[in-house]
Amino acid sequence: MDHIISVIVENKFGVLSRVAGLFSGRGFNIESLSVAPTLDPSMSMMTIVTTGDDRIIEQIVKQLNKLIDVIKVVDLNESEFVERETALIKVHTKPEDRAEALRLADIFRARVVDSTPTTYTIEITGDTNKIEAIINLLQPLGIKELARTGRVAIAREPVRPAATQPKRVAKE
Amino acid sequence: MKLTGAEIFLECLKREGVNTLFALPGGVVLKIFDILHQQKDVNVVLTRHEQGAGHMAEGYAKATGKAGVCLVTSGPGMTNVITALADAYMDSVPLVCFSGQVPTSLIGNDAFQEADNIGLSRPCTKYNFLVKDVNDLAVTIKEAFYVATTGRPGPVLVDIPKDVSMNKADFKYPGSVSIRGYNPTYDGNKWQIKQAAEAIMKARKPILYAGGGVIFSGASEELLELAELTHIPVDMTLMALGAFPGEHPLSMGMLGMHGTYWANMAMHYSDLVIAVGARFDDRVTGKVSEFCPQAKVIHIDIDPTSIRKNVNVDIPIVGDCKSVLRELVQVLRATVNGDQKDLRRPWLDQIREWQRAHPLAYEQDPNGAIKPQHLIKRVYELTKDRDPIVATDVGQHQMWSAQYFKLAKPNRWLTSGGLGTMGFGFPAAMGAQAAFPGKLVLCIAGDGSFQMNTQELATAVVSKLPVKVFIVNNRFHGMVRQWQDLFYEGRYASSYLDKTPDFVKLADAYGAVGLRASKVSEVDDVIREAMAVDKPVLIDVPVYQYENCYPMIPAGGCNHEMILTDPPELKKQQPAGAKVAGEDKDTVLTA
Numbered sequence: 001m002d003h004i005i006s007v008i009v010e011n012k013f014g015v016l017s018r019v020a021g022l023f024s025g026r027g028f029n030i031e032s033l034s035v036a037p038t039l040d041p042s043m044s045m046m047t048i049v050t051t052g053d054d055r056i057i058e059q060i061v062k063q064l065n066k067l068i069d070v071i072k073v074v075d076l077n078e079s080e081f082v083e084r085e086t087a088l089i090k091v092h093t094k095p096e097d098r099a100e101a102l103r104l105a106d107i108f109r110a111r112v113v114d115s116t117p118t119t120y121t122i123e124i125t126g127d128t129n130k131i132e133a134i135i136n137l138l139q140p141l142g143i144k145e146l147a148r149t150g151r152v153a154i155a156r157e158p159v160r161p162a163a164t165q166p167k168r169v170a171k172e
Numbered sequence: 173m174k175l176t177g178a179e180i181f182l183e184c185l186k187r188e189g190v191n192t193l194f195a196l197p198g199g200v201v202l203k204i205f206d207i208l209h210q211q212k213d214v215n216v217v218l219t220r221h222e223q224g225a226g227h228m229a230e231g232y233a234k235a236t237g238k239a240g241v242c243l244v245t246s247g248p249g250m251t252n253v254i255t256a257l258a259d260a261y262m263d264s265v266p267l268v269c270f271s272g273q274v275p276t277s278l279i280g281n282d283a284f285q286e287a288d289n290i291g292l293s294r295p296c297t298k299y300n301f302l303v304k305d306v307n308d309l310a311v312t313i314k315e316a317f318y319v320a321t322t323g324r325p326g327p328v329l330v331d332i333p334k335d336v337s338m339n340k341a342d343f344k345y346p347g348s349v350s351i352r353g354y355n356p357t358y359d360g361n362k363w364q365i366k367q368a369a370e371a372i373m374k375a376r377k378p379i380l381y382a383g384g385g386v387i388f389s390g391a392s393e394e395l396l397e398l399a400e401l402t403h404i405p406v407d408m409t410l411m412a413l414g415a416f417p418g419e420h421p422l423s424m425g426m427l428g429m430h431g432t433y434w435a436n437m438a439m440h441y442s443d444l445v446i447a448v449g450a451r452f453d454d455r456v457t458g459k460v461s462e463f464c465p466q467a468k469v470i471h472i473d474i475d476p477t478s479i480r481k482n483v484n485v486d487i488p489i490v491g492d493c494k495s496v497l498r499e500l501v502q503v504l505r506a507t508v509n510g511d512q513k514d515l516r517r518p519w520l521d522q523i524r525e526w527q528r529a530h531p532l533a534y535e536q537d538p539n540g541a542i543k544p545q546h547l548i549k550r551v552y553e554l555t556k557d558r559d560p561i562v563a564t565d566v567g568q569h570q571m572w573s574a575q576y577f578k579l580a581k582p583n584r585w586l587t588s589g590g591l592g593t594m595g596f597g598f599p600a601a602m603g604a605q606a607a608f609p610g611k612l613v614l615c616i617a618g619d620g621s622f623q624m625n626t627q628e629l630a631t632a633v634v635s636k637l638p639v640k641v642f643i644v645n646n647r648f649h650g651m652v653r654q655w656q657d658l659f660y661e662g663r664y665a666s667s668y669l670d671k672t673p674d675f676v677k678l679a680d681a682y683g684a685v686g687l688r689a690s691k692v693s694e695v696d697d698v699i700r701e702a703m704a705v706d707k708p709v710l711i712d713v714p715v716y717q718y719e720n721c722y723p724m725i726p727a728g729g730c731n732h733e734m735i736l737t738d739p740p741e742l743k744k745q746q747p748a749g750a751k752v753a754g755e756d757k758d759t760v761l762t763a
Contacts, residue, residue, distance in 0.1 A: 059481060
């Protein structure tokens with residue numbers, strides 16, 4: 001199952017490679033990773049989508065916590081969260097397909113952000129299913145290029161930091 | 173007053189109480205060496221290779237418990253020290269390594285002797301810093317020592333570009349530093365400790381499994397107290413030797429791949445494993461799925477990632493071994509009623525039986541060759557009154573040393589465990605000797621391992637580090653040969669070391685003392701003779717070449733299924749040219 005881990009890190013050079021190096025060095029997967037500064041510009045938030053069984057996720061959370069530049073780790077799957085992803089899709093359109101492309105964008109509440117005689121660039125935001133769905137429907141028209149941001153997520157209620165001790169301890 | 177970066181560097185070392193620096197110069201660190209040349213507070217040990225500097229700093233750290241410090245130049249200086257950093261990282265050795273870097277304006281330009289020091293060292297350091305501004309230098313060095321020595325210790329790199337060591341800044345050394353992303357847990361969870369105490373009270377066949385964490389946290393006394401209070405026998409990992417007195421009746425010696433029969437049997441059949449500062453390494457667990465099948469596991473470790481990494485843990489306690497053990501002993505004192513000895517008797521009797529069934533043993537060679545075990549055992553017996561520090565290299569001799577040296581105190585055992593770095597022992601011994609000039613420091617080396625850092629003989633002589641190096645000389649990479657015997661039908665691919673130098677002449681060439689024992693009867697004399705010399709001594713002891721180290725748990729095997737002697741079908745082949753005529757006339761080499 002996909003796990004979304006949100007990591008607050010020091011906003012300084014080299015931190016991304018420490019996190020990436022941790023994942024590659026220990027054979028953990030990264031499905032997607034997005035990074036941007038937080039409200040406090042001295043910190044950045046990374047949203048990491050990863051996969052693995054409970055034991056691996058526990059190790060990932062612990063190993064991230066162990067990194068000195070990591071300030072806080074939250075395993076969002078431990079509670080309710082909302083996730084979003086944005087994609088920019090450049091569709092190659094023959095004259096007879098242009099109306100269809102617009103109609104699909106409309107159905108998905110996507111926006112056309114650029115247009116040329118032969119292409120539309122569509123911006124879509126939503127969860128992964130929604131993005132996959134519009135991609136599937138646009139594919140027959142001919143997708144020229146696709147840029148996805150990777151998922152970002154936020155907890156729906158205040159959460160405690162992911163347990164640095166195993167869960168049963170934290171419950172006491 | 174403003175100081176240059178180089179002067180700030182020196183001031184910081186003094187404030188940190190560093191009295192020895194293992195170093196090798198180069199273009200971008202010359203300003204620092206120039207300052208070091210004009211002072212007397214920090215003793216600079218000039219090594220012949222940066223790997224030697226790194227291992228010496230490790231030996232210094234393991235023997236003193238303080239951070240070892242080394243200084244190398246950019247580019248090749250940095251790449252050469254990587255092995256030592258990786259070794260220190262695996263074995264949690266507190267180390268601060270300073271590397272030179274090309275001037276900040278040239279970083280990234282492929283300048284002469286430039287390397288991405290931060291990128292190179294990232295996977296093998298606990299943390300690393302690039303100092304871009306001389307104004308940050310003092311704080312960075314303070315942080316480096318803080319990170320290296322607190323929590324689970326480890327190596328830290330500080331990369332200093334040339335212009336940073338030349339530029340000037342006001343010097344102010346911070347009294348303390350804090351890093352918001354770094355807050356090691358020292359005190360264990362009280363409720364968990366109570367759970368652990370209850371489990372200990374209920375257990376019938378408990379075993380303490382002590383690791384290197386006991387030594388770095390200085391928890392030997394607490395461990396002894398716990399073991400004696402509860403009469404629980406103590407298995408030690410390779411890294412923990414000395415953490416518990418080796419000749420104590422509750423000491424089981426080393427466990428693991430080449431551990432004692434009873435240590436491994438006790439672990440396998442226990443109903444409670446109390447791991448203290450150990451990490452369930454694959455050389456200890458063997459086949460994980462069949463590791464301690466009947467046991468509950470208590471795991472005390474300062475590093476949360478160690479817990480549940482390899483095996484399932486029933487009672488995890490994150491904290492410093494010393495503080496957790498102290499608390500645990502306190503709780504137990506309140507609950508233990510009467511002597512635990514009687515309760516423990518059946519279990520301890522069972523262990524004695526295992527001990528009697530398969531003690532550590534070897535047979536003298538009928539042709540008169542010296543058995544490596546005999547040499548190592550005699551070195552132990554003839555030196556133990558002097559409470560020596562013992563370094564080893566990696567391989568068969570290391571395992572035999574671990575089996576036969578029953579060290580009484582911590583910080584006496586310097587060995588490369590996690591990374592298994594051949595060439596570690598000799599420089600590590602020198603590092604310890606630099607820390608304790610008056611102490612007897614031994615190194616048990618293999619002929620293969622020793623040749624990986626032979627050049628440091630010059631350092632030993634020049635810096636007056638009178639270490640005693642015993643070369644267990646079998647003209648093989650012995651452990652490789654053993655695996656080839658057992659798993660590759662005796663085909664000795666690249667394990668035979670042809671043309672091993674004459675170590676006595678080699679010692680002489682460097683200005684050290686060379687000795688040799690060629691017969692069993694000469695072993696004791698040569699040991700005594702070496703002890704009497706106040707100079708570095710290289711003692712070449714040609715041994716029986718085909719001795720294998722037992723017990724042995726084959727990689728991925730189960731802990732109670734040990735190989736105890738050479739299997740009968742074992743065919744030992746003579747490698748081409750193994751009987752070298754002429755130059756070997758005073759050594760016994762044939763099987």
